[in-house]
Amino acid sequence: MKPPAxxxxxxxSIAMAAAALAHAGDDAKIIAGGQSLVPMxxxxxxxxxILVDINRIxxxxxxxxxxGAIRVGALTRHYQxxxxxxxxxxxxxxSCAMTHVAHLAxxxxxxxxxxxxxxxxAAELPMMALLLDAELRVASGCGERTVAxxxxxxxxxxxxxxxxxxxTGIVLPKLPPRTGWGxxxxxxxxxxxALAAAAATLTVSGGTIDQARIALTGVGPTALRATAxxxxxIGHALExxxxxxxxxxxxxxxxxxTDLHASSDYRRHLxxxxxxxxLAAAWRRANESAA
Amino acid sequence: MxxxxxxxxxxxxxxxxxTVEPRLLLSDFLRHTLGLTGTHVGCEHGVCGACTVLIDGDxxxxxxxxxxxxxxxxxxxxxxxxxxxxxxxxxESFHEHHALQCGFCxxxxxxxxxxxxxxxxxxxxxxIRKGLSGNLCRCTGYEHIVKAIRAVVGKGHP
Numbered sequence: 001m002k003p004p005a006x007x008x009x010x011x012x013s014i015a016m017a018a019a020a021l022a023h024a025g026d027d028a029k030i031i032a033g034g035q036s037l038v039p040m041x042x043x044x045x046x047x048x049x050i051l052v053d054i055n056r057i058x059x060x061x062x063x064x065x066x067x068g069a070i071r072v073g074a075l076t077r078h079y080q081x082x083x084x085x086x087x088x089x090x091x092x093x094x095s096c097a098m099t100h101v102a103h104l105a106x107x108x109x110x111x112x113x114x115x116x117x118x119x120x121x122a123a124e125l126p127m128m129a130l131l132l133d134a135e136l137r138v139a140s141g142c143g144e145r146t147v148a149x150x151x152x153x154x155x156x157x158x159x160x161x162x163x164x165x166x167x168t169g170i171v172l173p174k175l176p177p178r179t180g181w182g183x184x185x186x187x188x189x190x191x192x193x194a195l196a197a198a199a200a201t202l203t204v205s206g207g208t209i210d211q212a213r214i215a216l217t218g219v220g221p222t223a224l225r226a227t228a229x230x231x232x233x234i235g236h237a238l239e240x241x242x243x244x245x246x247x248x249x250x251x252x253x254x255x256x257x258t259d260l261h262a263s264s265d266y267r268r269h270l271x272x273x274x275x276x277x278x279l280a281a282a283w284r285r286a287n288e289s290a291a
Numbered sequence: 292m293x294x295x296x297x298x299x300x301x302x303x304x305x306x307x308x309x310t311v312e313p314r315l316l317l318s319d320f321l322r323h324t325l326g327l328t329g330t331h332v333g334c335e336h337g338v339c340g341a342c343t344v345l346i347d348g349d350x351x352x353x354x355x356x357x358x359x360x361x362x363x364x365x366x367x368x369x370x371x372x373x374x375x376x377x378x379x380x381x382x383e384s385f386h387e388h389h390a391l392q393c394g395f396c397x398x399x400x401x402x403x404x405x406x407x408x409x410x411x412x413x414x415x416x417x418x419i420r421k422g423l424s425g426n427l428c429r430c431t432g433y434e435h436i437v438k439a440i441r442a443v444v445g446k447g448h449p
Contacts, residue, residue, distance in 0.1 A: 001335035005293040008313035008359055031360075038355040039336035042316075051313065053360060079349070079410075103425025104406055105340065108349040109356070190424040 003041035007050040013057060014166060018141040020052045021164045028052055030166060032075060033110040035102070036118045060113075060168065063087065068174055074113025074167045079104065081112060090174040091132065093181035093199060097124045100183075103191040113167040119222065121156045122193035124185075127223035131199050131215035134172045140165040153222040176211070179203040180285030182278030186270055188261060194218040195262045198250075198274035202238070204286040209233045214246070214278070219256040219271045226250045229275070238283040246279060247272040298362040302327065303371040311358045318342045320358035321368060329369040329398050333427070340426030343399040344368050350406035369398035372405070380443050381405065390439035392430035399426050404440050413444045 011017035021028050029048035031037055032055060040046045054060070060075035063084045070090055072081065081087055082098035101107055101115075101124050115125040116136065129136070129149035136147050141164055149170075152160050161167070175181065185197035196218040203211035212233040217223040229249035236242055256267035295310050302325060309324055316335070321327045321344070333339035335354045342353040345367040373379040378386065381404055391397045400423070407413060407422040419437050428436060 002316070002319075003314045005312065005314050007293045008296060008357070010359075010362075034355055034357075034360075035337060035352075038357075041314075042336050042354070051357075055360065103340070103403075104410070104422060105343050105350040105352055105403060105425055106337065108406075109346075109351045190421040192424075 001042050003038070004044055004047045006041075006048050008053065009050060010053040010056050014060075014139050014168060015141075017052050017054050017057065017166055018139060018164060020050070021166070022141045024050045024052075026163045028163070030054055030117075032114040033077065034114075035106050035110040036114065036120065054166065065090075066171070070172045070174060071169055072112055072172065073169045074111060076112045078102070078107035078110045078112070078115070082107060091172055093175070093183055093201060094128050094132070094172070096181075096183045097128050097185075097199065100124055100185045100187070100191070100194070100197070106191075112170060116152070116170065117159060117161060117167055119153055119157055119159045120193065121221050121223075122195075122197075122218035123223070124194070124197065124217060126153050127197065127199060127215045127217035129170060129172075130223050130225050131201065131213050132172045132175075133213075134170050136167055137169045137171065138165050139168045144168070150225070156221040175201060176203050178205060178286055178290045179211075180282040180287070180289060182281030182285070184274040184277045184281075186274065196256070196267050196270040196274055198271060198278045200275070200278040200282040202233070202279070202282040202286045204283070204290055208235055208237050214250065214275060216250065216254065216271055216275070219254040219267050224254070226253050226275070228253055233279075238279060243276050243279055247276050250275045296359045296362070298359055300358070300361045300363070301365040303367055309358070313357060313359050315358045316354055317344070317356040317358050317361055317366070318353035320361070321353060321366070324358070327368050327370055331395055331398050333395070333399075338427070339396070339399070340403060341396050341399040343402040343426065345371075345402060345406065350403055367402075369401055372401060380446060381408070381439075384439040384442045385436070388435045388439035388442065390431065390435040396426060396428040396430075400428065400436055408440070408444065413440070416441060419444075 009020050027049040031051045031053050060073040062073045078101045088095045134149040181201045183199045185194045198216050201213045212230040214226040229246040251272045256264045258264045318332050321330045331341040333341035337352045337355045344353045373382050419440050
């Protein structure tokens with residue numbers, strides 16, 4: 001339960017971190033909050049030759065309003081996001097989701113960029129990035145690029161990030177007007193990884209749904225958007241029959257794993273129930289904001 | 292062996308300088324290098340919460356951080372909370388409510404509760420239980436720990 005030996009460098013700029021990564025090749029690991037990385041080191045599942053610590057890079061932990069969006073720096077801690085007034089105002093669904101991320105001691109240390117890069121199949125942040133049509137900003141020694149969340153998550157613990165690249169932040173478009181949201185999660189114990197979780201946003205105009213987004217986590221190798229279910233909702237008012245059809249579409253889309261914690265069938269059932277609850281909450285909030 | 296690093300870290304108000312291997316966990320630095328054995332080590336992978344300390348005032352797992360990362364930072368351990376014969380209000384409340392049996396989880400419980408009491412209103416017992424969900428206790432069934440924390444909610448920051 002002690003990590004193998006490694007060298008260590010505390011980078012004070014993105015350029016310095018990128019140079020250290022480029023120099024070390026595939027053997028280096030970035031450490032930010034370390035809340036997923038250090039357990040893997042302690043178990044010796046990973047044996048990097050060097051850890052590049054990015055915690056001391058200034059300006060990477062900022063939550064700010066940009067044109068129609070909120071930009072969140074990669075070193076922003078989960079607790080910062082959970083309690084950010086800007087997020088509460090413009091992306092309340094994200095504030096709610098963050099309260100489900102692990103425990104306070106983990107939320108104090110764990111970072112947004114780290115969670116996205118780690119891409120645990122049952123984590124909340126990849127799901128929220130998909131739900132909110134986020135874009136990730138990625139830097140390397142060769143410059144910067146932007147990647148849409150929908151293209152970023154490739155598989156369990158696998159993302160579109162080359163070995164010399166660093167996530168610098170994420171850009172989340174604000175919720176449109178007349179939009180309601182819902183977030184529902186079931187875990188064996190508060191703060192544990194989700195057995196399943198569902199989140200939805202509904203934008204309502206003239207009593208019918210203009211735009212629908214449904215995202216799930218814990219029910220496959222990556223978080224996902226339930227696009228077939230979303231499509232069923234457009235142009236209609238939410239009523240029990242429609243909710244049930246959306247739930248069936250979600251259950252038909254997913255292929256959850258069976259593991260120690262829950263069977264595939266249970267997870268599929270749960271995903272449907274939670275989708276129904278998230279849609280009901282989103283519909284209620286959308287109509288309250290339209291009234 | 293990897294290259295060692297020089298660190299300066301303040302622990303419970305006292306400045307320390309040390310030479311550490313990068314892989315030295317903060318929990319082992321506190322216990323073995325400084326002899327502060329109040330911080331307990333249970334699982335060493337961030338699950339049990341026994342090693343919870345305050346890092347610049349925020350609770351964190353000492354087993355999920357390297358001593359080298361504490362360079363320039365301020366760490367508070369359970370030893371900072373009170374003195375023998377002069378426990379702080381939270382410790383007194385744990386004593387009064389029989390919130391420990393074997394005591395192994397207690398340092399982590401106290402440090403977690405300290406941060407929870409500073410950051411959340413803890414209006415209901417359910418809020419306290421959610422707040423403690425990252426700290427395992429195999430003796431008490433948590434009932435008395437919740438009561439001990441409930442008794443100091445709103446009584447000023449510990």
